Amino acid sequence: MFPPLPRHLLAPLCVLLGGAFPFSPPAQAQDTEARIESILSDLTLLEKLGQLRIVDGHADGGWKQEHMELVKDGMLGGTFNVRGTGPTRDMQQAALATRHKIPLVFAFDVVHGYRTVFPVPLGEAASWDVDLAERCAAVAAKEARAANVSWTFAPVADVARDPRWGRIVEGAGEDPYLASRFTEARVRGFQGKDVSAPDRMMACLKHFAGSGAAEGGRDYNAADVTERMLRQIHFPPFQAGLAAGAGSIMPSFHAIDGVPGTANRWLLTDVLRKEWGFKGVVVSDYDAVFELTNHRMARYGGEAGKMALNAGLTMEMRGACIAEAVRMVRTPENLKMVDDAVRDVLRMKFKLGLFDKPYGDAAREKSTLLHAHHLKLAREAAAKSCVLLKNRDNTLPIPDTVRKIAILGALADDKVSLIGSWPGDGRPEDAVTLVDAVKERLGPSGVVIQQREGRFSGASAKPGDDALEAAKDAEFIIVVVGETAEMSGEARSRATLGLHTQQLELLAKVQAMGKPHAVVVMAGRPLTLVTVAEASPAILFTWFGGTMGGPGIADVLFGAVNPSGKLPVTFPRSVGQIPLTYDSTPTGRPFSHSNKWTSKYFDLQHGPLFPFGFGLSYTTFVISRPEIRIPMIKKEEALEFSVTVRNSGKVDGEEVVQAYVRDDIASVARPTRELKAFRKVMVPAGQSVKVDFRIPAKDLGFWTREGKYVESGDFTLFVGNDSQAYQAGSFTVD
CATH class of the missing domain: 3.40.50.1700 (Glycoside hydrolase family 3 C-terminal domain)
Known part of the structure; x- marks a missing residue:
């Protein structure tokens, strides 16, 4: 890695690298893309590379002097951890004193709250209340933006299949459907309808993809998952978050099929950009680009930077490997990738409104944090x-x-x-x-x-x-x-x-x-x-x-x-059962108490201690069998059904009605059941509430080598209080 160049050497280097002389963006409002191209055309290579860097401030929210020097030289895109209207103003003033006046973006890990801290995300997911999650994320964004933080490295969209993994606490658990609903809710809460609003911030989905499948539940470890499992289990929450408008995404530390997320072109370009059409910022995790050397995929930082840039990375967190790579080898291909990445960064800053409102408001910060409503x-x-x-x-x-x-x-x-x-x-x-x-x-x-x-x-x-x-x-x-x-x-x-x-x-x-x-x-x-x-x-x-x-x-x-x-x-009975999830794939010899030659542990009671979806109340609920409106649907239609929930106790209460589907006969082994819908409803004591559901037939498909496919055939619908729901109905997809 190279140290930052002093300002007195920057001007001659600008000429050598093809840069122009000082430039200020037009005062009159222009089309954003035109403004981006205008700025881009006047940036030197070093300034472009600076926009692709985001570095860490002090844990207490202050900035580091060496980073301030980078800002003054116009060679930094943003920081994380620096927060509060005071520290961010210091750095932003320095950025706006440079010739291009490109504002910094201030980021922070606002995972479950800023100053007002909400339950950890796994706990919040236990509410099964996506509206609550959206409201909590909105408050987190409001407080963070008041402190001039406009970008959060959240939500965590990882589906966690192993509770030994410490970062299970940051996501929404083991199920892709539940995780998808919470991921999109948190994105909506963070970003709202206008991410440039003074009470919103940009979301960043992480860690793309499969971190929750790390071998042995060890953080940063490789994940041995097939493409089918990626697409059926681990991709859906990311897709849901992107559909909700998430403006950025962070690849994972670990290797998928031998290639770390930071350098995985199949993930970051083929799937994310080409297949899904993502046009936002892809930011590395902390020092993840340089850590490609620890994976023994690169010999030094510059080589790692080239791999990450080629894979589709936009911004590098903490390191300067991309800058090292491009400064060493200035091929037309490398320079084009740099330009495309800078466009993404500038576009993000325009979306956040930073060119118009780069500073925070100290009075608003003081009145917002720990507000009584929060x-x-x-x-x-x-x-x-x-x-x-x-x-x-x-x-x-x-x-x-x-x-x-x-x-x-x-x-x-x-x-x-x-x-x-x-x-x-x-x-x-x-x-x-x-x-x-x-x-x-x-x-x-x-x-x-x-x-x-x-x-x-x-x-x-x-x-x-x-x-x-x-x-x-x-x-x-x-x-x-x-x-x-x-x-x-x-x-x-x-x-x-x-x-x-x-x-x-x-x-x-x-x-x-x-x-x-x-x-x-x-x-x-x-x-x-x-x-x-x-x-x-x-x-x-x-x-x-x-x-x-x-x-x-x-x-x-x-x-x-x-x-x-x-x-x-x-919740397993023993660590020896892990991984243990409700949606396991059936075996040719399913569990039986009476048959020795079936799938089980001979030294442990079969099944979980507490199943997925389980939770008691101070009252009792009785859920009826599902009433299916039309038991035969086409692949472009949806299954519509209803159930009645009766509160048979003496106190009012909320119940989560959960709907699971089993593909009875399929061309591949399918899970014993999968969560496909849920509703949380308030039911007064002694009363009943009718709950309607709609499950699109496309949600019943699965992945093959040819893509996602919905097979015709028979299905069983289970409705109840948890994943062991027994109230059943049948339907057919034609």
Whole structure:
């Protein structure tokens, strides 16, 4: 890599590289494409290459001096991590003082909120409420744009099939249909109808493609998936996000069929640009271009840069390998690829309105962050993300008569873990924990003790006898266990998924007390909870709830909110079952209790601990068999049907009605069932609601070597509360 050139050498180099003398874009508004061509024609090669670079600022939002020098030399396209109206103004003023006055783009990982942090994306997906996801993304965009951040590296569109993979927390789980609906909702929320609006920002779909299939669940590892699996499982959320208007995309670190995403021309050009018609920005992941040398596909940075540019990359994050490649070998082909990439970058900046409004507004930033409406939405999202996994004898909600509660477990008051991984500009000091929320509800005297024990390591790891003794005075005990935020996310793959021994010891001692209690599990992935499920009367899985996680969880525990969350991913009994998904392909010897020679583990109970789509409520719902309007449809038509949902309990509640389809006979082995539709509906106690569905026949197709194909034949429709839905109907595609 080459160091940036000082400004006093830039002018003579401009002449040598074919550049012209100073130029300012016309003051009068022109057609955007004409303006792009006008700017492009006057940029030197070094300035063009600068537009293809985006570099990292300090973690606290400040800029680095070496990057400021690049800006002053007109040799930088944007930064990430630099945020806030003050730091961004410093850099933007320097950019607009250059001869072309091309504004910088400021980017940041706004994954589940900016200053107001919402539940982690996997938790948000557990709400099965796409409107909620869109509203949360819109608030995140509003806060980020107020801080002059106009580009987010989100949403994560990866379908995660292995809970050992730490980044499962960033997406919407194991199912391509559910992930597609949440991906498009988040894109709509981030970008709105006008991405240049002062409360919107550009989305970036990542990590294209197949990261969720990393071998062994190890982050950055290769993914051994066929093209059919890519197209059926891993591509759909990206296609949905692009259809919703996503303006950028980020290729994956890992190799697909031996070629890393950053250098994969089949992915970035043949599929993304030619087949799907994408015309936006393709930005590399952090240092991913140079890391092609670690893949042993390139000997040095310049060679890696040439591969990435040729594959279809637009911008390089952090490194300067593309610049190195082009400066070393200035072929007409390389120069054309550079021009095309610069056009994409300039087009993005025009779309974002940066040429017209390059600065943020400090007053708007101050009034927008942590707005009361944003905190209210965060509380709603935290409550709706909770999944009730067990509730023996109606242990929950906590009775109104209970006035003294013991809260045990270090996570109950852990503000850092509450906001989860990738919390944007969220601050732990703004988070409201479960301890805070229960004190607010019952008063300080109503909380007997906040047990700081039960951590994973350290001097206070053992459950404290004093704390347990004090808990004897409580009428109800809440035990909070799970993962800390640092155990989930990027570079946080796990070989085991159980609770730590110290947490299990704490639970065992509480269970031995014989008092009413509930277990709250905070985590960023499915955990193996067999022991907990067998012994605990109630389990509420809360993920990492965000800034208002504590009040949201408390709303569910005390019954102010009836839990309606459903699992977006299968919970295995043991790590040995992984990968374990609901939509597995049938075998010639399907599982049978009575037949030894069938597909199963002889040392483990068959099936998941909790299936995909599972989640209890404080009421009960009865879903009727589907009423299919026309049981025979053509390939260009849609299946239309309805079900009736009856609330047979005593409290109002929301239920997620899930529709799955099985291709009964096909030319290839097809999944046992696939999610094809869902609706979340409110049903008052004792009443019924009719729910209509429509599934286009084209959604029933599958991929062959010749393309996507819908076969004629018979199908079975299953409707119910989870992926083990049993209410069935039949139809035929002619």
